Amino acid sequence: MAISMRFIARRTLLSLADFAVTNPLIRWTWTGPSNEELIGALGEFRPSDRETVLEMMQGRYLLSSKLVDTHGVSPFSVEVDNEDWFEDLHTFAWLRHFRDARSDEERRFARTLTLDWIAREGNFNRVTWAPSITARRVLNWLRHFNILVEGGTLEQQATISRSLSTQIQSLKLRGVLATDPADALLAAIALVGVALCNERAENDVYPRVRRVHRLLDMQIDEDGLHRSRNARQQLQILVELTTIKQALRRNHEQYANEFTELLETMHRALDAISLGTGEPGYFNGTGQMPHDLVVAVQAQSPARARSTGMTGGYGRLISGRSIVVADSGLVPAPEFALHAHAGALSFEFSHGRDLVVCNCGPARRGWRVTRPSSGRALRIRPRPSTRSRRPPLARPDHSTAACCRWGVTPSSKPSRPTSRW
16 A cells, blocks of 8 residues: 555656646747757668558558558548557657658658658647657657758758757656656667767766666566566567667677677567567557567567576466466556556467467557456456556556457457457
């Protein structure tokens, strides 16, 4: 009870402080210079697909395994009831597909979309300027800054640079006030990327790297798994940390080496909760993730978990070509349990590359489920096994039970590459 009260008090104080710094009377101070010289110090290891560029230019946006046809209008003007698609759009993860653009028209299209976002969302919005979304958007703009500004007019270049500077200032203020620990970590990683891309901020690299290490020490357990026990969160952090480590190798080799052991442990932990399909299990808010992204991240390290054992509360049993991953861990601490499932002893099972038994992942936003636990979670008498330990703000209704209630069963979902919905 005392832990819950401390959590609620801390969350309330951070939220109030965040509201204070986002007040219009303070927000004008976020505006940064439009003439900062940024260099392309951040690399990109995620795969690109030119077909995606051509589809986008036709108004079809395939993001997070969901295809949306905007019929030629701006994607930022349409309402799509899919949180993952929305985040992918507003974090500009799709910019990587334009790195192989073959014509000025394709580069101009990417720049036009960016300017359209600035026109619509350039002023503060609590959803599209959430710390995690802003952090990933800043990193993606820095990765592909040349695509955004080359060929544009001086006014367009200044507009993009000014917006980027404003977003960076918001991260400096709001990153330390984030109520979600993962948001604070992503903001800290983004600020390291900013320092590496700005020669004037060279002296900021060391203290910002130290802050990232402090946050990692608090959020990554001894097995290398994020304390939310969410594979999607683990993957996002690995993507951004790997990018930063590769950038540090150029001029800060000693800082880059400090991340080596941790990243290998995190890669091994991600592999330990993955099935024979190569995809992590759908536990604690984890849903479908792009297979090419999962493969690209796994290719960054040879570290693998190839034996039966326990990792971060998940048990993995391997026999021949069969793999079972079961959730046998405790409910995470309240600050990490926002997306937790009440799924004690829920499991997934694969044989070779075939998925035999699976969870269905998070339910759609706004759905309510009569049974609070996962469809294959342990229930003693009529009581869910984790109800007595459910922390405040946890969302146990995002579970396999949601799929069962709405007529989606494991038998109707034969393989992961197919969209869940």
